[in-house]
Amino acid sequence: MKTETKNKLIQQAAVIKALSHPTRLLIVDMLSKKNICVCEITKAIGNDMSTVSKHLSVLKNSGLVDITRKGNQIFYNLKCPCILEFMDCIAKVAKVTAKEKIKQISCCARKRA
Amino acid sequence: MKTETKNKLIQQAAVIKALSHPTRLLIVDMLSKKNICVCEITKAIGNDMSTVSKHLSVLKNSGLVDITRKGNQIFYNLKCPCILEFMDCIAKVAKVTAKEKIKQISCCARKRA
DNA sequence: TGTCTATTTTGCCAAATAGCCAAATAGATT
C-alpha cells in the first residue's frame, strides 16, 4: 500500500476515533443545537470538569470542533456539521445490532435450558 | 440523562469505535467494492492473519459486516453500505485537520527560529 | 499588581487495545 494512502487512513481513523465515545457523541449532539461553554457541557454530562475538558480537547484535536472565547468562558462549536448526517446510519446499525445481540442471548438461554 | 438515551449513545459509540482503526477502514473500503475472504484481506493488509481476523471480528460484532461460508473460505460483506457516505465527510475533516497541523508546526518552527 | 473564575494540564491507576506467535477449531476432502 502507498504511504500516502496509509497516512490518509490513519488520519481518517483518528477523526472517527474522536467520535467513538458516548460522552463525545453527546457533546457533538449538544453542539449541533447550540454553541455552549465548558461549564454548561459539564453540567449536562455530570463528570468532573477535567474529564469533560479532556474529551473536548480530543474533539478539538481531531478538527471536529472549534472554540471562541467570550469573556472568561470558552464556547465550543461544531466545525463540520456534515458528521450529523452520518449519525442516522450509525444509529440504524446500532439498533439492528442491539436487537441481534438480544436474540443471541435468548437463543443461548434456550440451549442451556 | 435517561438510561435509555445513555444506552443508545453507548451502542452508537461502539459502532463508531469499530470503524476507528486504519486497518478496519481499509477493510471496509475493500468490502465496499467486493465481498472477499480473510486470506485475500490478509494479503492486502500485510499483518498476521490472526490480527486481521481479530479486526474482522470487531467489525462483525459491531454489526457492520456479515459473513458467508463458501467451501472452506469465509467471505465478509458490508451489511450497511450507508456508512460509506459518511466517509466523504470524515475525509474532508481529516484533510483540513492535517493541513492545520502542518501550519501549526511551521508556525512553531518560525517562533523558535 | 493581585485576585477571581473558567478552563486546562498533570499525575496516577485500572481497564482496554493491537500486535505477534502458538494452539485450537470447523468444514472439506481423502
Next chain:
DNA sequence: AATCTATTTGGCTATTTGGCAAAATAGACA
C-alpha cells in the same frame, strides 16, 4: 476416521484511554 486448509482463539507484552483530584494557566476585572 485422518488429514488438510482457512480461520479463530488464547496468551503475552507494550501502549493507549478514561476517570478523578490537585495543581497550573489564561484572561477578566478590581
